[in-house]
Amino acid sequence: xxxxxDITDARQRIASKIHQTPIxxxxxxxxxxxxxILFKAECLQRTGAFKVRGALNTLAKLAEKNQLPKQIVANxxxxxxxxxxxxxxxxxxxxTIYSTKNVSAVKAAxxxxxxxxLELFETRVEADHAVKAAxxHADTLWIPPFNxxxxxxxxxxxxLDSADQVxxxxxxxxxxxxxxxxxxxxxxxxxxNPNTKVMGAEPLNANDAAESLRQGKIISLKGPPDTLADxxxxxxxxxxxxxxxxxxxxxxxxxxxxxxxxxQWLQHLLKLHMEPTCAMTMQAVxxxxxxxxxxxxxxxxxxGGNIDHKxxxxxxxxxxxxxxxxx
Amino acid sequence: xxxxxDITDARQRIASKIHQTPIxxxxxxxxxxxxxILFKAECLQRTGAFKVRGALNTLAKLAEKNQLPKQIVANxxxxxxxxxxxxxxxxxxxxTIYSTKNVSAVKAAxxxxxxxxLELFETRVEADHAVKAAxxHADTLWIPPFNxxxxxxxxxxxxLDSADQVxxxxxxxxxxxxxxxxxxxxxxxxxxNPNTKVMGAEPLNANDAAESLRQGKIISLKGPPDTLADxxxxxxxxxxxxxxxxxxxxxxxxxxxxxxxxxQWLQHLLKLHMEPTCAMTMQAVxxxxxxxxxxxxxxxxxxGGNIDHKxxxxxxxxxxxxxxxxx
Numbered sequence: 001x002x003x004x005x006d007i008t009d010a011r012q013r014i015a016s017k018i019h020q021t022p023i024x025x026x027x028x029x030x031x032x033x034x035x036x037i038l039f040k041a042e043c044l045q046r047t048g049a050f051k052v053r054g055a056l057n058t059l060a061k062l063a064e065k066n067q068l069p070k071q072i073v074a075n076x077x078x079x080x081x082x083x084x085x086x087x088x089x090x091x092x093x094x095x096t097i098y099s100t101k102n103v104s105a106v107k108a109a110x111x112x113x114x115x116x117x118l119e120l121f122e123t124r125v126e127a128d129h130a131v132k133a134a135x136x137h138a139d140t141l142w143i144p145p146f147n148x149x150x151x152x153x154x155x156x157x158x159x160l161d162s163a164d165q166v167x168x169x170x171x172x173x174x175x176x177x178x179x180x181x182x183x184x185x186x187x188x189x190x191x192x193n194p195n196t197k198v199m200g201a202e203p204l205n206a207n208d209a210a211e212s213l214r215q216g217k218i219i220s221l222k223g224p225p226d227t228l229a230d231x232x233x234x235x236x237x238x239x240x241x242x243x244x245x246x247x248x249x250x251x252x253x254x255x256x257x258x259x260x261x262x263x264q265w266l267q268h269l270l271k272l273h274m275e276p277t278c279a280m281t282m283q284a285v286x287x288x289x290x291x292x293x294x295x296x297x298x299x300x301x302x303x304g305g306n307i308d309h310k311x312x313x314x315x316x317x318x319x320x321x322x323x324x325x326x327x
Numbered sequence: 328x329x330x331x332x333d334i335t336d337a338r339q340r341i342a343s344k345i346h347q348t349p350i351x352x353x354x355x356x357x358x359x360x361x362x363x364i365l366f367k368a369e370c371l372q373r374t375g376a377f378k379v380r381g382a383l384n385t386l387a388k389l390a391e392k393n394q395l396p397k398q399i400v401a402n403x404x405x406x407x408x409x410x411x412x413x414x415x416x417x418x419x420x421x422x423t424i425y426s427t428k429n430v431s432a433v434k435a436a437x438x439x440x441x442x443x444x445l446e447l448f449e450t451r452v453e454a455d456h457a458v459k460a461a462x463x464h465a466d467t468l469w470i471p472p473f474n475x476x477x478x479x480x481x482x483x484x485x486x487l488d489s490a491d492q493v494x495x496x497x498x499x500x501x502x503x504x505x506x507x508x509x510x511x512x513x514x515x516x517x518x519x520n521p522n523t524k525v526m527g528a529e530p531l532n533a534n535d536a537a538e539s540l541r542q543g544k545i546i547s548l549k550g551p552p553d554t555l556a557d558x559x560x561x562x563x564x565x566x567x568x569x570x571x572x573x574x575x576x577x578x579x580x581x582x583x584x585x586x587x588x589x590x591q592w593l594q595h596l597l598k599l600h601m602e603p604t605c606a607m608t609m610q611a612v613x614x615x616x617x618x619x620x621x622x623x624x625x626x627x628x629x630x631g632g633n634i635d636h637k638x639x640x641x642x643x644x645x646x647x648x649x650x651x652x653x654x
Binding site: 027048104105113272 | 349370371375436591594595597598599633634635637651
């Protein structure tokens with residue numbers, strides 16, 4: 001079980017290695033919704049996403065105990081790959097990322113720029129097998145994307161940093177993929193103020209976490225989900241994250257139409273190139289605001305900004321900007 | 328003729344009314360190009376663009392002399408409309424913006440949000456006639472988009488603010504539409520350091536400024552240009568801006584292909600939702616870097632971030648992210 005002190009410790013470890021990303025808000029959006037919505041622009045973080053927090057905490061903690069591995073491996077085609085590459089480079093440990101051959105040129109270039117090797121396979125299953133085999137080698141550390149206390153503690157620092165900037169809030173919203181960010185956020189936010197609501201958003205088309213909460217046990221997606229929010233397409237949560245997720249105030253399931261709508265609007269209003277995965281949380285905010293009095297103070301964690309070309313064309317296919325946001 | 332002291336005066340007038348927007352850079356891009364490129368993220372400015380600087384300077388200067396008008400008018404379908412609406416609202420003067428009926432819902436909503444009325448016409452020519460007629464009324468001020476010393480002095484504050492953040496640079500690049508930003512930038516930059524190169528970028532498909540410089544007189548476009556960089560689609564520069572533009576170090580003409588390429592890449596690398604008009608300047612940077620030794624320190628002014636839906640689909644139509652930037 002991750003404690004609040006694990007998160008404050010994590011913050012001490014990683015603070016000098018990451019940016020303090022800014023908080024933005026839109027006066028138009030605030031007026032339209034009748035509440036104040038504060039956005040933590042973590043898409044401006046090193047490597048373009050919050051994932052670097054968990055990876056750095058993992059390695060910094062090992063470094064403190066002189067237990068750094070001789071080699072690091074990870075399997076990811078997303079933000080975790082770049083996070084691990086960046087963190088491994090900072091600690092001078094060679095890293096290998098196992099991914100699929102259809103990884104975008106941009107992501108491959110970024111991962112290599114941070115100093116990692118890439119091993120590319122035809123399928124995700126082959127890549128997953130390969131990383132498992134590699135992790136059995138001596139002195140090799142496999143850094144998981146979410147289901148580990150050190151990762152959860154690292155991701156929990158995003159809420160801590162935000163609270164320094166915005167003070168007390170009525171509610172905080174984060175996206176839910178594997179649940180690392182959302183569970184870390186829950187532990188931080190409730191320790192700072194038990195009255196702060198902590199809520200999550202997940203694509204309706206990849207609603208394994210919501211289904212797991214309904215059934216009281218971890219349920220996996222049956223196949224690769226069809227969702228714009230690729231950062232939340234994780235097949236299932238893990239036992240560490242599920243334990244915390246069971247305590248959050250609410251998990252909203254968001255349609256593809258709403259994910260697309262809010263990605264266009266938040267990119268436009270905030271002038272930030274943010275992923276559908278984090279813009280998705282705005283639909284949860286709106287649904288919650290409909291159920292409470294006006295003038296709420298809300299924090300939204302914008303988790304990342306790495307979007308490939310194909311996803312951008314999908315996001316901007318239909319015109320959603322002609323329909324103004326409203327409660 | 329605008330003097331440097333007009334710009335320092337303008338800064339004193341407007342500093343408390345605008346954001347100090349951040350400077351960002353991409354370590355990947357710096358490595359690929361072998362120089363350091365610093366980006367002034369003015370797309371994060373109030374109203375989403377630098378235009379608010381000139382409009383505020385105009386009104387603040389009149390307010391100092393107790394000469395505020397009873398009414399303000401302007402003709403624009405772009406960033407100038409929102410800038411005038413915002414500035415007029417701050418000084419409690421009613422404003423009317425004359426535009427065309429095809430103005431996007433987003434821009435219309437923003438202009439009204441800042442408190443201005445919108446008068447919409449079938450064509451741009453009708454809107455221009457209407458604003459001219461309105462400007463003849465007593466106590467009515469028509470705020471022009473670029474061709475006025477107070478506007479140029481206001482836009483010149485962007486370079487001053489940037490210099491405070493980044494110090495001395497080898498070169499600064501700005502887009503050229505009517506030339507307000509570029510001429511203000513020239514006056515600021517050369518006063519701070521005469522050795523700093525000041526260069527501009529203009530769409531090849533709307534190259535009236537480049538043509539004017541070649542012919543030594545102001546040349547107008549023959550019709551509405553076909554360019555992604557709508558902020559630089561102005562039919563001609565003005566006599567005030569042309570006088571300064573004739574002194575700049577170089578004006579680059581950028582193809583539509585390159586405008587699109589750099590809009591995708593800068594949105595991706597910097598995680599900023601920026602207009603093609605400012606991303607365009609990056610092609611000028613690359614062409615200049617090819618002609619000089621490595622390790623230059625370059626400042627790029629990212630002028631704005633208001634992009635309608637149609638423009639976004641055009642920007643992301645072709646995949647440019649598969650081809651990495653290089654010198």
